[in-house]
Amino acid sequence: MKWCTIKKTLYIGGLFLMIPFFVNAKSKYEEKAEKYKTHWQKLIPTYSKLQFAGSMGLLSAGIGWDYGKRNQWETDLLIGYVPRYSSSAKATFTLKQNYMPWKFNLGKNISMEPLACGLYVNTVMDEDFWVKEPDRYPKGYYNFSTKIRSNIFAGQRFTYNMNSDKYSFAKAVTLFYELSSSDLYIISAFGNSYLKPKDYIHLSLGVKLQIL
Amino acid sequence: MVRTKAHLLILFFTIFFYSCNLFEYQPYDGNISGETGINVKNIKRIKQNTEGKTTIRFVMMGDSQRYYDETEDFVESLNKRNDIDFVIHGGDMSDFGATKEFMWMRDIMNSLKVPYVALLGNHDCLGNGENIFEEIFGEENFSFMAGNTKFVCLNTNALEYDYSHPVPDFSFMKKEIQNIEPGQEKTVIAMHVKPYAEQFNNNVVELFEYYVTKFPKVQFCVNAHNHRLEVDEIFKDGITYYGSDDMRGRNYLLFTITPEGYNYEVVYY
Numbered sequence: 491m492k493w494c495t496i497k498k499t500l501y502i503g504g505l506f507l508m509i510p511f512f513v514n515a516k517s518k519y520e521e522k523a524e525k526y527k528t529h530w531q532k533l534i535p536t537y538s539k540l541q542f543a544g545s546m547g548l549l550s551a552g553i554g555w556d557y558g559k560r561n562q563w564e565t566d567l568l569i570g571y572v573p574r575y576s577s578s579a580k581a582t583f584t585l586k587q588n589y590m591p592w593k594f595n596l597g598k599n600i601s602m603e604p605l606a607c608g609l610y611v612n613t614v615m616d617e618d619f620w621v622k623e624p625d626r627y628p629k630g631y632y633n634f635s636t637k638i639r640s641n642i643f644a645g646q647r648f649t650y651n652m653n654s655d656k657y658s659f660a661k662a663v664t665l666f667y668e669l670s671s672s673d674l675y676i677i678s679a680f681g682n683s684y685l686k687p688k689d690y691i692h693l694s695l696g697v698k699l700q701i702l
Numbered sequence: 703m704v705r706t707k708a709h710l711l712i713l714f715f716t717i718f719f720y721s722c723n724l725f726e727y728q729p730y731d732g733n734i735s736g737e738t739g740i741n742v743k744n745i746k747r748i749k750q751n752t753e754g755k756t757t758i759r760f761v762m763m764g765d766s767q768r769y770y771d772e773t774e775d776f777v778e779s780l781n782k783r784n785d786i787d788f789v790i791h792g793g794d795m796s797d798f799g800a801t802k803e804f805m806w807m808r809d810i811m812n813s814l815k816v817p818y819v820a821l822l823g824n825h826d827c828l829g830n831g832e833n834i835f836e837e838i839f840g841e842e843n844f845s846f847m848a849g850n851t852k853f854v855c856l857n858t859n860a861l862e863y864d865y866s867h868p869v870p871d872f873s874f875m876k877k878e879i880q881n882i883e884p885g886q887e888k889t890v891i892a893m894h895v896k897p898y899a900e901q902f903n904n905n906v907v908e909l910f911e912y913y914v915t916k917f918p919k920v921q922f923c924v925n926a927h928n929h930r931l932e933v934d935e936i937f938k939d940g941i942t943y944y945g946s947d948d949m950r951g952r953n954y955l956l957f958t959i960t961p962e963g964y965n966y967e968v969v970y971y
Contacts, residue, residue: 543725576732576801576837577830614730619829626861628900636799636829639729672729674798677768684770689806692726 536702539566544694545641545672546570546584546612554586556700564588570612578616586610590647603647606666612639634674643670647698662700669693729800730829734837736805737812741840744817748788748848751817755849759785762955764792764894764926765948766807767825772949777813779971786816786956787848790855792926792946793823793894795839799831804838819846821855823894823926824901827862843874850887851959854878854917858893858925860903869903875913882918888959889917896925896943897936911937921964924955931955931968 535553542549547570554566570582587610590603619637645668652660675690727733752758761780766773780786791811796803804826811818820839826832832842842857860869870893891914895901914920923943925932931953932945944966946955953970 543727545726545728548727570728572728572731574732576734577730577833580728580730582728612728614728614829616830619730632828634798636730674729674800675802678770678797678803682768682770684774684810685806688723689802693724 534702537564537698537700539568539696539698541568541694541696543692544643544668544670544696545639545692546610547572547582550582550584552584560593562590562593564590566610572614581615582612583615584610584612596648599651599653601649601651603649605644606647606668607644608642610641610643610670612641612672613637614639640673641670642676643668643694645669645694649700660699660701664698664700666696666698667693668696726802729798729802732801732830732834732837734801734805734834737808738837739840740808740812740838741819741844744788744819745844745846747817748819748846752787752847752849755787757958757960758787758849758851759956759958760787760848761789762792762892762924762926762944762946762957763789763949764821764823764946765794765929766791766810767794767797767803767823767948769949770806770810772952773807773810774813775952776949776954776971777810780954781813781815788816789814789818790853790892790924791818791820792892792924793821793859794825794926794948795820795823795835796826796828796831799826799828799834801834804831804834808838819844819853819855821892821894821926822857822859824859824862827859832862843871845878847883847886849959850885851921852878852883852886852889852917854889854891856891856893858895858897858903859901860895861901870906870910872906872909872913879913879916886918888919888921890921890957890959891917891923893923893925895927896923896932896934896945899927901927908937911939911941914941915939921959922957924957 536556538553540551546568550568550570552566552568554564556564566586568584568586570584572580572582586608588606588608590606592605593601593603595601614637621635621637623632645666647664647666649662649664651662669691671690679685679690723735763776795807822832822835822842826835843855845852845854856870858870863869897907897910898904914923920941923941925943925945928945929948931947933942935942944955947953953968955966956969957964957966
């Protein structure tokens with residue numbers, strides 16, 4: 491065997507030896523890329539929501555994520571609009587956490603969640619409102635925030651599962667109503683018999699489009 | 703037929719939801735329902751009721767924020783009397799400046815048989831509160847005639863404003879000093895915050911008092927804000943500042959201005 495033939499054989503053999511390494515490396519990368527993608531895919535909102543009233547705007551629209559074993563948890567991000575009345579129009583931002591402990595099927599495509607409850611924090615984008623009172627005030631002068639409102643709610647939902655052959659815009663449509671109250675009203679109602687539930691409990695209506 | 707029924711149902715629900723005020727857009731939305739412009743209307747009533755009178759009786763109260771039940775009791779006890787000409791609410795109708803707070807307090811105060819006027823308090827300025835106050839009650843600075851006495855009501859909540867907005871408004875005071883109403887002999891000055899309180903613009907207290915003394919025959923000044931009864935001749939110049947308690951204190955100040963002078967009492971209810 492000539493020296494160059496040996497070299498050639500070794501070279502080719504080496505390449506062959508490296509093939510599995512190349513293949514392996516590529517699939518490992520792909521695996522990682524897949525993992526990376528699926529991680530980020532979890533951040534794709536699974537539904538969109540539209541809500542009327544609810545102390546966070548005349549109309550609020552946003553996106554959200556459902557999760558949990560039975561998708562019993564939901565987190566919404568909503569942007570609301572308060573039209574101009576006695577003061578200027580305002581935009582609001584809401585972070586909302588929903589919990590639906592039960593779900594019942596009412597028919598072939600219809601289900602109901604007899605309780606949907608949770609909390610939401612609403613903030614007003616307006617320069618006259620503050621999170622913490624400005625420095626000009628003595629410390630603890632007002633001791634609350636005009637900008638950030640905490641709300642509690644409870645309501646019910648009805649869901650219609652769409653036939654995917656017929657409809658492409660959503661997997662399911664949910665209609666819901668909620669009764670809610672805000673921290674300021676709960677504090678005010680406490681120790682005052684003048685204020686009745688109709689004064690501090692408010693109704694809101696909404697629709698959820700399940701996309702994923 | 704089905705369509706008409708559906709329409710009727712929609713109409714019914716619309717009216718039902720609307721009339722119940724069930725929907726709220728935001729606690730600070732400024733969406734006011736019910737009566738507005740109260741001070742202007744009541745100032746007319748006060749003027750008519752006290753026309754030609756040389757003895758007038760009025761109540762000074764204030765700081766009713768979140769004391770809804772106590773304020774209702776106040777209204778009820780005052781409605782049993784028939785010797786009072788009007789009421790001055792010294793400000794702080796609301797605690798948070800939220801829109802509904804003003805409407806609730808307005809509805810309670812509207813049950814008074816006698817007319818009342820409301821002053822702007824510092825809590826009424828929170829958020830967009832001053833816009834709501836202005837629409838429901840009226841201007842931050844105003845004056846009215848009761849018999850032969852002019853009542854000058856001033857916004858003194860300086861801490862709630864920056865320098866672009868004059869508090870107290872000396873040009874308003876000057877205008878009121880120069881503008882003598884027909885039949886005006888005496889003056890009473892009402893404000894939410896009295897001089898030297900933390901809300902007041904204390905850089906101008908002496909100037910403020912200088913302007914106060916320029917009004918014709920100033921009887922005394924009344925204020926609220928401190929949540930306690932106070933009688934204080936702040937500047938040792940013969941002008942006494944009477945501070946009303948809050949509504950939790952279940953009392954009010956009753957002043958009687960007579961041709962000879964005036965007297966006051968604290969009435970508990």
